[in-house]
Each structure stands twice: as C-alpha cells, then as structure tokens.
Amino acid sequence: FPGSVPGLQGYKVFIAIAMIVGDGLYNFVKVLSLTTIGLSHQFRQKDVSSDLPTVGHSSDHVSSQVSYDDKRRTQLFLRDQIPAWFSTGGYVAFAAISTATLPHIFHQLKWYYILVMYIFAPILAFCNAYGNGLIDWSLVSMYGKLAIFIIGAWSGASHGGVLVGLAASGVMMNIVSTASDLMMDFKTGHLTLASPRSMFVSQLIGTTMGCIISHCVFWLFYKAFDDIGLPGSQYPAPNAVVYRNMASLGVEGISSLPRNCLLLCYVFFGAAILINFIRDLAGKKWRQFIPLPMAMAIPFYIGSYFAIDMCVGSLILFVWEKINKAKADAFGPAVASGLICGDGIWTLPASILALAGVKPPICMKFLSRGTNITVDNFLTPQG
Template sequence: MAESGEMRDEQTKSLDDDDETTLEHAYLDTEVPSWRNQITVRSMVVSLILSVVFNFIVMKLNLTTGIIPSINVAAGLLGYAMLKTWTVAINKCGLLKQPFTRQENTVIQTCVVACAGIAFSSGTASYMLGMSGKIAAQADAGNTPINVKNLSLAWMIPFLLVVSFVGLFSIVPLRKMMILQYKLTYPSGTATANLINSFHTPKGAKQAKKQVRTLFKWGGLSFLWGMAQWFFAAADGCGFVNFPTFGLKAYAKKFYFDFSATYVGVGMICPYMVNVSLLLGAIISWGIMWPLIEAQKGHWYSADLSPTNLHGIQGYRVFIAIATILGDGLFQVVANAIYTCFKLVKGKQKKDELSSVIPVSTSDESHDANITRFDEQRRIEYFLKDQIPNWLAILGYVVLAVLSIIVVPLIFHQVRWYHMLLAYIVAPILAFCNAYGCGLSDWSLASNYGKLAILTFSAWVGMDHGGVLAGLATCGVMMNIVSTASDLMQDFKTGYLTLSSPRSMFFSQVCGTFMGCIMSPLVFWFFYKAYSVGDADGPYPAPYALMYRGIAVLGVEGFSSLPKHCLTLSICFFCASIAINALTHILKKYETKYRIYRFIPSPMCMAIPFYLGGYFAIDMCVGSLILYIWELRNKKEAEEFGPAVASGLICGDSLWGVPAAILSLAGVKAPLCLRVFSASTNDKVESVLGGS
C-alpha cells in the first residue's frame, strides 16, 4: 500500500509539474466511498420517485409510437437536480452527514434506467397487449380461446418477476472482457458518465445548475401546454392534437402537426437521419402506397372488410412493416454475430503478437502515456476492487432459469418446459451479441431477438395448441434477458468512468429491475383503465401490439393467410431492407471522403409510420429543425443545453398525462371542443343549428 501511495504521489507530482491534469487528478482529494455507502436510503428514494416519472414517459411513448429515446442522460440530470436540492437543504439545517458524490448520482441513474428499461422490455404495450382479446379481434386470425389471454395484474407481475432478473446474471462474468479488454465505448453510458463527472467537479457546478434550470423551465412550460390543450379536447376528434395543419385531405392521410411537446423533444434527441427516415416512410406508405392499394379494393381484397381487418388494407400496412423491420433486424443480428466473431479472433491474434514484442518508446511518448494512462489506471483499480464472483453469477443464472422453467408454463400452459429450456440455453449467446453490438453502436436489438423467438416458437407449437400465445410469451422471455443484459453492461461502463463500484451498479440494477417489474404493469394498468388502449383511432393505439400478434399469426398460419400480393410486396420490402443495410455497411467501411452513408435512411425507422401515419414524424422533424437552427446560431450552447430542453419537453408533457388520466378515470370532461370542418360540412352544421 505504501508503494502504491508513493507511485500515486509521483504521478501527481509529474502531472502538476507540467500543468497538465486529468479528470481523475481533479478528484484525487475527493474520497471514493465504499460500495455500501454509494447505495444510500436517499438515493433509493430519489430513484423511486424518478422511476415513477420515467415509467409514465416510457409507457406513453410505448402506447403511441413505440420510439423510445435514450433516457440515460435525462436520468443522470434529474437525479443530480433532485438529490443536490435535497443535500443543500439538509446542509443548511446542519444535518448533512454524507456529501453527495458522483458515485451516488450514478447509482440513481442506474436504478432509474433499469426500471424504465423494464417498462419497454416488459412488453405491456407490445407482446403482452398482443395477447388480449381486443387485439386478437383486430387481427381476426388466431382469435380463439387457446390463443387469447386476458390481461391481469395477477399474472403479469409474477411473469416479469421470474424472467426479468435472469439477464443480469447472464452477462456479469463478461464485464471485464467487455469494458477492459475490448474497451467498448457504450456511447450512452459514456455520455452519462461525462455528464455526471462534469456535475460534480468544481468547474462543472455552474454549468450543471444552468442545465437543471433549463430543464425545469421547459418542463414547466410543457406541462402548462399539455394542460391548455386538455381544455379544448372534450370529445374524440377535438383539440389541437387533431388540427388539420396541412389541410383536411392531408389530415385524412395522417399528415398533420399534432402539437405534441413530447415528440418535439424526442426529435431533438434522436439523430437527424432517424427523423428524416420516419418522414420518408410516412410519405412512401400513406402518401403513395396505401392510396394505390386502396384503389384495388374489391380486387385484391374484399370491399366488405373493416379498415382494421388484417385480411384487408390493414394486412398490407402491418405485414409490409413487419417484413421491413424483420429484414433490418435479421441483417443487424447476423452482421453483428459475424463482426463479433471476427473481432474476437482478431483480438486474440493481436494479443499473441503483442506478447512477443517488447515495446520501445521515446521519453515524449512515455510522458504522454503517463498523462493519458493516469485516469485509466485509477478507473481499473476501482473497477477491479469489488468483484462479483463468477460462480455466484453462474449459480444465479441457473437457479433463476430453473425457477422460470417451472413458473412460466404454469402461467402459459401453451408453453412447455422444454421450450423454456431451449430459450435459456440460447439466451446467453444472444445476450452477449446484443451487449457487444450495443457497446459498438449504442443500438439494442432486443426487440429483434424477441421477434425471432416469436416466429420460432409459434411455428413449433402450432395454431391448434396455442402457438400465437406461446410465441408471444417466449418473446417476452427472450426480450427481457437480452435487454437487461445490454442495459447492465452499459451501466458498468458508466460506473467504470465514475469510479462507481461494480457491486453498487449490480445492486442498483437489481433494485431498479424489481421496481420495474412492479411499477410497469401498474402504470400500464392506469392507462389501460383510463383510455381505450389499442384502439387504432384512439390517443393510445399501441401499434406494436398488433404487429407482434401479426408476427405470431404469420408463424402459425404461414403466408397463405395474407391478402393478395401482400406476400410479394412484403418480400420486396424485406429484401430492400437488407440491401439498404448492406449498402450502408459497405459505404461505412470503404467510403470515407464524403461519408455518404450518413444520408441513407434507416429501413426500421421507415417502417414504423407504415401503420401509424406521419403525424409524429412531423413533430420529430420539427424538433430536429429547432435543434438545427439552434446549432447554426450557437453550436456550443445547443450541444450543452439541447438535451436539457428536450428532456424538459418530454418530462413536462408526460407528467401532464398523470392528472389527465385521473380526470378521465373520474369521468371529468374538458369544457370545450376545438374542431375544424370543411366549408360544406360547416354549412350543414350551421343549417342544423339555425333550424333548431
């Protein structure tokens, strides 16, 4: 220990002599608390409060479009704001016993993100809702008692409790390889760590206060705007959300700006090309394809079918979108697996080559290395300090897997124990692939692995034995394992960069997962009882519920159930999705001068509006436009305060959803109705009113 202290003093002296300091050098005088002291009662209380907030946000996004931006930075920012306010107030009373540290901030962020992650992977707005009779009636095919399960908290919460923790144990033994050996970036985790580090340095305190004030300012305005809109929405079709911005004909094709602060904020967070892809997909589908297909009504499909029947126009919308998403997902999964194997082999060869070479460096190179290596050495020291035994992780995975193999077939009798056993044998491999890919690109493919599970197990079980329900249930198992594994590794990266103990990260992840398993179904139930969730024309259409059930129906029925030419179009879009992804990867690898690949749209993003329309894409493009103009005027300010403004818009609007839902449950209606009519309709209304 004495030698270690002398070495650290020498490194510090060397850095001081050259007037060059690193981030961790600035923190040398700040004591790093033990892993037990990083997890405090106050951090868990703040985590619980923020988890409720973010569960409502994620649930609202899930039930509207299903596009969930990264919330890591927002969770770190709000965690800092709340606990800093708490500790300042306590300190003024002279009762503060433990200062607020960046490690405690990281614990809060980890817990909140884990809980919000369950709101997505729980599938309450996708595969779980797809099991219900309401969605089954829309899908028509497979609407039999053995393929339908009514939603109930009595089985939803136990199901999540037995399947959500397994993924945490599947990836723990690989943490050192992912973080230290391969040095994966995990962009969201790294960005969050940088934010938290900047908050807690003396230099970053002023900046943090400004960002927090900005967030609360725009959050308050967003909340008030949501309240103001409510007063004009007395009935369906009323309010600013239904305002025909570009005319009534465009409105009929779902092209309008619905004044949603949430999606303007989401647009400010998402990359420009994501928003452009969404708008392009809306134009291709609702502007060109669907009108052409609807012109074939009576030839390609029966004219007597309802607009929501999968054997009519809805079938084209859903299955072409599914084909596009599956093509994108399949390419990403295969490409990621190949790339992972290539990097593993290449990394081993490089390690063997380096082991036989004695490095030679100049004094200047040694000096630079000394400066840059100081942070790394300190982080490695604390990352390796509190180990999680591999035997404990393996034992935990086996015990929880056995428990799940026993319990899940009791909840879903269509699923057999050997289905579950196969899922848990394959899951660790897929969890590794997803965590590795997420470390490189920040893109989790958990939903794609879930869709592959649906196709595999629904076809295996068959329609007569409940294949639709079996596919959706095993999708939940796979999604929860793969999603929680990548989330945990992302948080390990954040902890590594903030000197937070892996044990505190794992414990806070477990706490957040437990909160999510209880909270997500309860929040969903709140929306489910207050609104007509799953109604295609309602405020919460939950598009992925019908899509996931459509995939399961496709798995058990085969392609013969599709309307005329739907299979041909689906295959074309499936192939086009793969071709676009292949072109993007080729250009990324070989074209470096103009970087044309940046302007190639994402097939998966293009597919989302195929079912929903273009209204939310327009909102998000408005968010992009605001950010773009801001960057032209002051790029530094936009980079520093853009995420705070976006987070405020999302949080405020989503928080208004809570009192709005309470008013709906209580039967309280808005006093006014704002509705736009065509001139001819207005004349009829006036004549009726005049006659009365």
C-alpha cells in the same frame, strides 16, 4: 380477404413488419459481424491479458498509453468484482423459477420451450451486449422477433402458437435486454468510480421496483382509457398489433396475408436492406440525407402524428445548428430528453383526469378533405 388483418390494414401492418424485420436483420448481421471480428482480434493478441492494468499488476507499455485516471478507474473497478459462482448460480436459479412458474401463467407455453430459450439466451445476450458496447445499438427487439418465429412455429397453431410466440418473445427480450443494460451500467460505474457490486445491487433494486410499478402503470392506463390499443385512439399501442401479427405469420404462414401482400413484403424487405447498405457505403456528408427504414416503417403504420413530432424536433435542431452549432451539439440531447420526459410524464395527470371523468374543453381533429366536408355539411343548419 382472409385473415385477421384484411384489406388495407393488412397491407399497412405487414409492409411495416417487412421493413422492420429487414432493417433489424441487416443490423443484426452487421453487429454480429463486428462482434466476431472484435473477438477474433482479441484472441489473436495472445499477450493482451498481460497488458491489462489489473490490481497488483501494471506494465510500462500500458502506462505510456493509458492515463493515470483510467488506470485508477480500472483498478478500483476490478477490486470489487462479482463472484462467478454467484452470477452463474443466480442465472440457473432464475431459469428454474421461470421454467416452473411461467407454464402456470401461460398454459400453452410448455416448460421445455422456456428451458431451450434459457440455454441459448446467454449466447445471444453476450452478442447483444458486446455489439451494444461497440456501436451503442441494442438489437433486443430483433431477438424477440426471432423467438416469436421459432418458438411460435415450433408450437403450431393448434397449440396456441400465437400466444406461445408472444410469451417467448417477452422472455427472450427480458433476458437479453437485462444483460445489455447491466453492461451499460458497469461502464457507467467504471467511469464514475462505482463498484460493480453497487451497480448490480442498484439494478436489482430497480428491476424489483419495475415488477411492481409496471403493473400499476398498466392498470392505470387500462382503467383510464377504454380505447387503449385500438387503431385511431390516443394510445393505439402499434407494437402490440405488429408483434401479434408477426406471431400469426410465423404460426399460420402466408395464408393469412391479403392478396399480393407477400410480394410487397418481399419488395419492402429488400428495400430496407438496400437502404441500410447504401447508408453504410455513403460518406458521413451524404448519410444524413438517407432515411432510416425503421423510421419510415413506424409512421407508415401508426400514422402521421409520430412523423410530425419527429419532423418538428428535427427542424428545431436544424435551425439551432445553423445559429449556434456548438451549443446545439452540447445541449441538443438534453433538450430532446426534456421534451420526451415531459411528454411521458403528462400521461400520469392525463390518466388521473380520465379516471375522474374530466373531458378537455377543446377537441382538435385533423380530417381528410372528404370527411371534413361531410362533417361541415352535418353541422351546417339546413334551410
């Protein structure tokens, strides 16, 4: 088969991509529709601005519906706003810096690609932030995939379109995700009586720290694990392969796909949309029994270990709910956060041990029956 992902690997990658894109596209349209409906509803209410409990202004109508605590939170939050000239000027300054510097890092990424992304990014960032506030679902990855296909195809294969698409995806995702995260921080500040300026400064400090810490973490992983990013390794980095092949598909077209792979992609793409549509139509009682396409697509590519972890966690939560549903609902997210945090933190000592050349005393592997028989025959002494 032609292309960089021949054979079974090509089917695994692109079928997973088709399900991810189908799921993301459905939810993108869904969130965009909810955003449009919400905005049009607000614009139709012409007197909504006069009912907002802003500083120095209140109304009897709002006083009868909004509690005193909420009124005080809103008054304190609006008292310390960020000037519009500062946010606009900051965005223009960062856009200018990115447009000037990124082409020197990625030579194939031309300055006008970055400028176009910064022109359209505020619209996408607003839609994502507003939609995330409505349904608590950020579609940052979908905007990144959109940038991969559009900018990568615009550049073309002869001008490094794959690298251009991946770099453009990173730029777009950082712009859109930062806006959404900042709005969530503002919501937290509103609930905790923190000023918008303090929340903005806190995220600015955190982003600056991330620019340094993320590079150190990447260097630590890169030096500690020689096989990082390879299929079947301890850290296979499946998203890297998925995004890289998305860029290849957008630049090279369907000629890089294995035989009949495009037909299967169409089928699974439509299945992902259909499953989401059925989930939305089904009631709350039956929705929990319908799987998420994204949850099926990720283990389909990276393997069973991810699905086993999720299955064990879901089983624990299911048994806990049967024993004491109130405590499970109250403490379930905290327990899940602890397990995720513990698993993530362990990578730091694991990296240090790997850099020191320490090998685990016991190695466990789960093999297929045929491979296991071959290994047993090899280990069994002959004669």
